[in-house]
Amino acid sequence: MLALEGIEKRFGALAALTGIDLEVAAGEVLGIVGPNGSGKTTLLNTVTGVYAPSSGRILFQGTDITGWKGHRIARLGIARTFQNIRLFPSMTVFHNVWSAQHHLVAGGLLGLLRSLPTAGSTDTKKVEAALNQVGLLQDREVLARHLPLPARRRLEIARALVVDAKLVLLDEPSGGMTPAETADMAELIREIVAPGRTCVVIEHKMALIADACTRLCVLDFGRKIAEGSPGDVLADAAVREVYLGADDGPDA
Numbered sequence: 001m002l003a004l005e006g007i008e009k010r011f012g013a014l015a016a017l018t019g020i021d022l023e024v025a026a027g028e029v030l031g032i033v034g035p036n037g038s039g040k041t042t043l044l045n046t047v048t049g050v051y052a053p054s055s056g057r058i059l060f061q062g063t064d065i066t067g068w069k070g071h072r073i074a075r076l077g078i079a080r081t082f083q084n085i086r087l088f089p090s091m092t093v094f095h096n097v098w099s100a101q102h103h104l105v106a107g108g109l110l111g112l113l114r115s116l117p118t119a120g121s122t123d124t125k126k127v128e129a130a131l132n133q134v135g136l137l138q139d140r141e142v143l144a145r146h147l148p149l150p151a152r153r154r155l156e157i158a159r160a161l162v163v164d165a166k167l168v169l170l171d172e173p174s175g176g177m178t179p180a181e182t183a184d185m186a187e188l189i190r191e192i193v194a195p196g197r198t199c200v201v202i203e204h205k206m207a208l209i210a211d212a213c214t215r216l217c218v219l220d221f222g223r224k225i226a227e228g229s230p231g232d233v234l235a236d237a238a239v240r241e242v243y244l245g246a247d248d249g250p251d252a
């Protein structure tokens, strides 16, 4: 579904990504792991058009999207969440999801203002379905800034669901969460891929990786150093050396 071929991304003298070849198959949950600064977020940024890669190609469902602008890539069905959550803090939960839907129509924000939600309309129902899936329907009138962190992360995911994204990219979705909240997030990730969606998730927490990921890719200094099933990758001596550091294993 997604293929990266020889992706390189430089920031001046710094090679943030070097020679990344990666395929993501439909229906999988691919975990991207690696130390801080290893290029994980940069990888998502090149796929979503925040940056064009310095070299290499990106194919989504056979279409070469290398160098495309973000809004055009989004329209093909790729959605993401951010390591530092990006919502409209002064808008309600409902309107945060509503606005994601309307970024896709001509007119952008102006179009949104002209097309205020009508109870029972198809668009309203889609927002409600997305909110229901992430467990936020009862909070629909709450301002985003008043939500606790786990709910804000779920709200970002609802913004991806409402546009029917085929590929959802999550950047550290359990950051700052307790173990119980992390387990809920793993469950939500499994639920959102169930209807034929595909997910790439950047994650540190072994609990989430073990519960949600079907495959792992390990980055170190912008290079892919391992790839495979979570069991195999986490047993790999080189990975343990680079990523896990200590013999007593990772944080849960």
Ligand SMILES: Nc1ncnc2c1ncn2[C@@H]1O[C@H](COP(=O)(O)OP(=O)(O)O)[C@@H](O)[C@H]1O
Binding pocket: 011, 014, 016, 034, 035, 036, 037, 038, 039, 040, 041, 042, 043
């Ligand atoms: N916009 C940017 N300008 C310059 N350097 C950047 C930029 N974005 C990321 N980097 C650098 O690229 C490297 C990889 O960063 P990043 O992808 O954020 O790592 P990770 O998400 O794995 O922690 C880091 O050294 C970081 O400082």
Ligand SMILES: [Mg+2]
Binding pocket: 040, 041, 042, 083
């Ligand atoms: Mg990052």
